[in-house]
Amino acid sequence: MTRRARRVEVSRLVPVDAESAFATVVDPRHHPRWIPLTRYEGPTAAPGPGEEFTMVSGPGARRGTSGFVDRMVVVDHDPPSTAHGTVGRSVVRKAGPALVGLAGLDVVPVDEGRSRVVWWEEVRLAGPWPRRPNELVVGVFLRGMLWLALWRFGRESRRRRG
Structure with a gap:
């Protein structure tokens, strides 16, 4: 049995009802607004269960x-x-070539x-890297990226509301 990668998570309270927040934040087509140097490649509609998409990050990715x-x-x-008090969840499987594991909102x-x-995110770099250092280094980067993305989503949500 393969052990799951160490979990990194960030949370933010946003001034948006759960249904609206979910519809926006789980749609990867919006993520380039919050994640620097990143572009989305995939279906023109929000991908659903079983569908694939790709995010490409780097200095020229948006070009x-x-x-x-x-x-x-x-x-x-x-x-x-909100009416039933149930939590929404979206989960993706990272399919490489660089990252493997699970991520969710x-x-x-x-x-x-x-x-x-x-x-x-419960992810690590694919390949023969030592597991613990791999997860620690990836975790530091991910924590910063997740914090920035949710901070930007929260700021965007406040501006739309106010």
């Missing part, structure tokens, strides 16, 4: 040049319900106008 390729497959997509209803978004 179409090559970069760090992160292929993903949606494995779970379950929207939240959980959206927790707080009340009619607020939700908590939790972005988590």
